[in-house]
Amino acid sequence: MAGTALPLVVTTPAQADATDCAVYMASKGYKVGPSVKKACYLAENTVNGTAFCETSLKVMGVRAHHAEEACRRGAR
Template sequence: MTFQRAKRMAAAAGVVVAAGALPILVASPASATQGACTNYVASHGYFAGPKVKEACSHGAIKTPFGSWPNPACTLGLAQLNIKNAVSDPACSRA
């Protein structure tokens, strides 16, 4: 095997490894928290459709004192007639 051929094979293997690792490295961490918000809303008897998912896509505001509900999330849920007693804790999970 020549050096050029070995070099090409190594480069091809590197591309395959990078292509396999890329989705893991850039996966959105928000998807799990959006699910927690949506599940919380659904567990309180509301239909958790696409509009609830969109509202829950606005992540909570993280501070050293805890998570605060994102105003965009609570406003989005309020427009869907979801009570503040449900939307605030749900948006804190987003």
């Protein structure tokens, strides 16, 4: 076994995005339509996106802790 080399596998951490936000919302029983997708997009793609996302989701009637977690996942 001397001189046997094992390949080195390097992986990168999973990248969060608006899809992660939407999947989380669906997993909590919320309908993921255009408004939820837009809120999740804001979390990922805008300055202060998490705050905009959370506010948007809360206005739609999403529970605060669900909105916070969904938007956090979208902004990671």
